[in-house]
Amino acid sequence: MTESLLDAPPQQALVLEAVSKTFPGMRALDDVSFAIHRGSFHALLGGNGSGKSTLIKILAGVYQGDPGGTIRARGESVDPQATTPAWSRRAGIRFVHQDLGVFGAMSVAENLFSGHPYPRTRIGAVGWRSMQAEAARVLARHDIDVDPRRSMADLRPAEQTLVAIARCLMDADEGGVELLVLDEPTARLPPTEVEELLAALDRYVAGGLSILYVSHRLSEVVEHADTITVLRDGRHVTTRPADGLTRAELATLIVGSRSQIAAKRATRTIGSDVVLRVEGLRSGPVHDVDLTLHAGEIVGLAGLVGSGRTHLVETIFGVHRPREGRVSLRGRPLRPGSVAAATDAGLAYVPEDRAAHSAFRSLGLDMNLSAADLHRYRRGWLRRPPELADAQADIARFAIRTPGVRAPFAQLSGGNQQKAVLARWLRRSPVALLLDEPTQGVDIGARAEIYAQIEEAVDRGTAVLLVTSDLDELLHLSDRVAVISRGRIVDEATGDRITRDWVGSRMFDAHQEES
């Protein structure tokens, strides 16, 4: 393309050119360019970690992009490194997140006016009456059939979403709303209300509004969007009309067909004995899950964020007490809802959110490494010399780069922290190891080392349940893959049946089948 997108006529609500974003150790967005037309229902698609959220955060001014490139909205061009929330508002971009940010205990009218100055009476009190009237006008303008005096919490989810949207669209000042960004607006809706919301959105678009619609639900996208943009691994895959696209084609675009990482590791002989058995588990969003892990086997658990995958793993580990069903390790049922029982029996868990759930940032590396097996050093009292010696040994064995064995954990890089968290469990030679996004936010080098550690443990007989959004990682490590969607295991495959297409189609198709 010789002609720059910037020279295009101003019928575009937003133009992105060469937008990149680099985090320490990873490139979340790589040279992304596309445009959103005025009055378009534009879907933004991509798997977890594709860069969608990063892009949206740059548009919101929460993140700043790398220098270079351009973002243009309403005739004003900015460098992506200079986006701010104030710029975003000035550019007429508004956001409705999955978490609507509404106030359940307040009335619809108060919710509409949250973020706007309340009308005042002459003596300075809140002008409740003019507020009700104005709220009623706003609701009528957007075809929302709701009494402004009702409490927000009493509204159906679709109505709440529409009120949240109307609140954004009230900004007639500063030149009105140019682009409305909706992040998974149907994810929390019951199936019966999805169409209601989408029909309303169609009406708004027909009225001239531009919508950037982020969703995993391909059927909604195929039926309602006029344009789609697909991101994968931070790169722009395509921007094209949605006409004529099938769900299967979309799924392939999202997961890609190339296999970038080195071929799957050699197939191993897997023990025949079941070490972890999950039977009829029901807990939170998880329904009727049966799952088995054999000694020396890696089972990948594929599923979208929100599919219940993390909840399933947490329930197995005893974080939640299941409503029904049971978990047994080596044939012995685990006491439900007890992490201590699970760890004592030889279960290990590396959670997804390291900062919140596994790192003792103010304690030393040595104490982080020994946190899961303190009793090993208790002979009357805690024996520091063997504890420190073991920490030294782990630092060497797991190639943890640290200023010192007692260095505060916060001083280690993310990748080294993650290696240490893994080492914390592997030093116990767990019977089964549950991994939730074990390499998220970890650089390539540390990632390879983490893979090597996992495989070494597996060779010694540990069974692994691996939750990951990274398809390459899933395909690379898994001997068997189970796909979870809406809290149920919907399919399982081994060997050559595990392909990107299969995982992608099962993950996404299953997702919409029930919607």
Added chain:
Amino acid sequence: MTTTQAGPVADAPQASPPAQARRRGLGGRLLDQLERFGLVVLLIAVALFFTFLPATSAVFPTSANLRNVAANESILVVVALAALVPLVAERFDLSVGATVGLAAIVTGKLLTSGAAPTLVAILAGVLVGALVGLVNGIVIAHYNASSLVITLGMATLLQGVGSYLTGDTTLLGMPQSLLDFGNLQWLGIPRPVWLFVLLALAIAFVLGMTVFGRRLLAIGSNEAAARLVGMPVSRTVLLAFVVSGALAGVAGILVLARTGGASAGVGAGYTLPAVAAIFLGSTTIRPGRFTVAGTLVGVFFVAISVNGLTLAGAQDWVDPVFNGGAVVLAVAAAAILAKRRLGSAR
């Protein structure tokens, strides 16, 4: 602006925490050392200042004065140790002062009424403290209630109970053996000082060298992570409050031994200085951590300063102003240091 903030978008890549800006070079290391020993140096400087200040040089550096300060502060040291144990696990115990009072009153009553021999009465006081801690611990650990509010409520409740037990009288007439313990010396050092040194060593050992202590540290650092490695968080927190209560009980006995009596409201004044000392201490030696050594430095920094100022002729208002100011400054300093060390997210 309510809609432009980024909500929790689940699949955002997580940036690694910012690489720690570890201060390098000689200047940086010097700064580190200054941070570590700043308060210790300040304590020595204050002591030297009053040693040479004409108005105080006659009295301040005498061994009699220093012994007196140490013996007087022995109560506060024990109370601070009591508050320290749960604070390591990020739980406040604001009922320590009131527990001191109740233990003193219970033991005092048993002793003055002759209902129990000295040793039994002392044991009863410590037990009452432990019992208060047990109640605090059960409510806070098992119902995950705010320690701040629960122990504040408990403090008020205990003061009421203390008033009921004493009426308007002051309990006087403690046995001579107890008074001797409070006011005589062994090897030239006041006996209460021996006691607090012993208790400080014991608590330092418990925090640093036992599984219980390590669990407290882990819970204080990241409670969710502590749960997820299988630590019994509730049981540990509960035990911390029992230890706290028992130590406050011991401090109550010390009050009787030092002052020879107890009345309603005794002990209440110890809570804030104790917390002040702990937070002051968290800025030193191992910055960012609540430690026994730091707490001792904290107690004596305030004590020496106030003692010197009093000898120099300052009025009664110095003590509360100094203590209150110390809390505010120390907590602010601790927060700033922690932020610099760990980044904004803990």
